[in-house]
Amino acid sequence: MLLGAIADDLTGATDLALTLSREGMRTVQVVGVPPVGFDYGDAEAVVLALKSRTIPAAEAVAMSLQALERLQQVGARQIIFKYCSTFDSTPEGNIGPVTQALLASLGEELTIVCPAFPTNGRTIYRGHLFVGDMPLSESPMKDHPLTPMTDSSLVRLMQAQTTLPVGLVTLDTVTRGPQAIREAFAKAKAAGTKVLVIDAISDDDLRSIGAAVDDMKLITGGSGIAIGLPENFRKQQELTPRQGHADFDAPAGRAIMLAGSCSKATRGQIQAAIEAGTPTFKIDPLAINAGTLTPAQAIEWADQITGAVPLIYSSADPEIVRAAQAKLGRDRAGELVEHFLGSVATALRDKGFTRFLVAGGETSGAVVGALGVSALFIGPEIDPGVPWTRSLGDAKPVALALKSGNFGADDFFSKAWRLLK
Numbered sequence: 080m081l082l083g084a085i086a087d088d089l090t091g092a093t094d095l096a097l098t099l100s101r102e103g104m105r106t107v108q109v110v111g112v113p114p115v116g117f118d119y120g121d122a123e124a125v126v127l128a129l130k131s132r133t134i135p136a137a138e139a140v141a142m143s144l145q146a147l148e149r150l151q152q153v154g155a156r157q158i159i160f161k162y163c164s165t166f167d168s169t170p171e172g173n174i175g176p177v178t179q180a181l182l183a184s185l186g187e188e189l190t191i192v193c194p195a196f197p198t199n200g201r202t203i204y205r206g207h208l209f210v211g212d213m214p215l216s217e218s219p220m221k222d223h224p225l226t227p228m229t230d231s232s233l234v235r236l237m238q239a240q241t242t243l244p245v246g247l248v249t250l251d252t253v254t255r256g257p258q259a260i261r262e263a264f265a266k267a268k269a270a271g272t273k274v275l276v277i278d279a280i281s282d283d284d285l286r287s288i289g290a291a292v293d294d295m296k297l298i299t300g301g302s303g304i305a306i307g308l309p310e311n312f313r314k315q316q317e318l319t320p321r322q323g324h325a326d327f328d329a330p331a332g333r334a335i336m337l338a339g340s341c342s343k344a345t346r347g348q349i350q351a352a353i354e355a356g357t358p359t360f361k362i363d364p365l366a367i368n369a370g371t372l373t374p375a376q377a378i379e380w381a382d383q384i385t386g387a388v389p390l391i392y393s394s395a396d397p398e399i400v401r402a403a404q405a406k407l408g409r410d411r412a413g414e415l416v417e418h419f420l421g422s423v424a425t426a427l428r429d430k431g432f433t434r435f436l437v438a439g440g441e442t443s444g445a446v447v448g449a450l451g452v453s454a455l456f457i458g459p460e461i462d463p464g465v466p467w468t469r470s471l472g473d474a475k476p477v478a479l480a481l482k483s484g485n486f487g488a489d490d491f492f493s494k495a496w497r498l499l500k
C-alpha cells in the first residue's frame with residue numbers, strides 16, 4: 080500500500096478512486112472507516128469514503144483521525160484528504176479543522192489546498208476557485224442546500240476554518256514547474272505558513288504540483304490533485320505495472336434511479352429523462368414529514384414499472400428547497416429525503432433490484448449506508464469522475480453508479496444504462 084486517501088463524501092471518494100486507477104494504481108474504495116485487519120487485497124491505493132462533509136466539525140475530525148490511523152496501520156506513505164472540487168464547506172468546516180488535525184497527527188509542517196479539477200471545469204487562479212466560467216460564489220453552488228458557497232477566495236475560505244496561517248502559490252510559479260513550486264514551499268515554510276492554496280488551471284499544472292509534493296505526507300484537494308501522484312511511485316519503481324482492468328460485470332437484475340441532489344446538473348438530467356419518457360415519481364420532504372408520503376408508496380410504484388428504468392427524485396428548484404428548509408430546518412429536510420431514499424433502496428433490493436443509479440453525494444452516502452455496502456470495485460467511467468462500481472464482499476452484489484450532484488452531462492442517465500448493456 081502506497082497511497083491512502085480520506086474522502087469526506089462517497090461520490091468524491093469514487094471520483095478519486097477512479098482517478099488513481101486511471102493513472103495506474105490498483106485501487107480499492109472502502110465505505111466508512113474499516114475495522115482493524117480489513118483485507119485490501121493487493122491494493123496500491125486505498126480510498127476511505129467517510130460521510131463527514133456536513134457533520135459537526137469535532138465528529139469529522141475524530142472520524143478522519145481514525146481513518147488516518149487505519150491507513151497508517153497498513154503502511155500508507157502519503158495521505159490525501161479529499162474534499163469537493165467546489166470546496167463544499169461552511170465557516171465551521173469541515174475542511175479546515177480536518178486538515179489541521181491530520182497535519183498535527185502526521186507531525187507535518189506544510190500541506191496544500193488544491194480543489195482544482197480542470198476536466199470538470201474547476202480551476203484555481205490567484206487563489207480564486209472557478210466553476211466553468213463563473214467564480215464559485217456566482218456558480219449554482221451559491222444555492223447548495225447544505226453548503227452554500229458565497230465566497231470564491233480559497234485563502235479566505237480556508238483561513239475562516241483554521242487557526243493555521245494560510246498562504247498562496249500562484250499560477251506563474253506553478254507553470255515554472257516542480258522545482259519552482261518546491262522553492263515556493265520552502266519559502267512558505269520559512270515564513271511559518273502551514274497551509275498553501277495553490278493555483279492550477281490544467282492537468283499539466285496538477286502534474287507539476289504532483290511532482291513537487293512527492294515528499295509531502297499530507298496533500299489536500301479535489302480528485303484532480305491525485306493525477307500527478309502515481310507517477311512519483313512509478314519513478315521510484317514501486318508501482319507494479321498495471322494488470323489491466325478485470326471486466327466489469329454488473330449483477331443481473333432490475334434497475335432503479337434515485338436522485339436527492341438538487342444541483343443544476345442533476346435537475347437538467349432529470350428534465351432530460353422526463354423528456355425521454357422515463358417514468359418518474361417525485362417526493363418532497365414536506366409530504367414525508369406530514370406522513371402523506373411513505374416509502375411504501377414509492378416502492379410499490381417502482382415495483383410495477385416494466386420496460387424502463389424508473390426514477391424516484393426529490394430534486395427541486397432552489398426556491399422550493401428554501402421553502403422546505405424554512406419549514407423543517409435544513410438538516411431535517413435533508414435527513415427526511417435521505418432516509419426515505421435509503422429505505423426505498425433496501426426494499427427494492429429485497430425485491431430483486433440489483434442496479435442502482437444514485438444522484439447526490441449525501442444521497443449516495445445514505446443509500447450505500449442503508450444497503451450496507453462496505454467496499455467497491457471501480458468499473459467503467461460513465462462521465463468524467465463517475466464510474467459504475469460493484470459492491471465487494473456481499474452475498475448479494477449490486478451495481479452502483481454514485482453521482483456527485485454537479486457531475487455528468489444531460490444524458491448521463493441514459494448513457495449510464497447503455498454502458499451496462
Ligand code: ADP
Pocket residue numbers: 223224225339340341342345363364393394395399400403404412413414415416417438439440441442443482483484485
Ligand atoms: P449534491 O451532490 O448535489 O450536493 P447531495 O445529495 O449531496 O447532492 O445534497 C443534497 C441535499 O439536499 C441532501 O441532503 C438531500 O436530502 C437534500 N434535499 C433533496 N431534495 C430536497 C428538497 N426537495 N428539499 C430540501 N432538501 C432536499
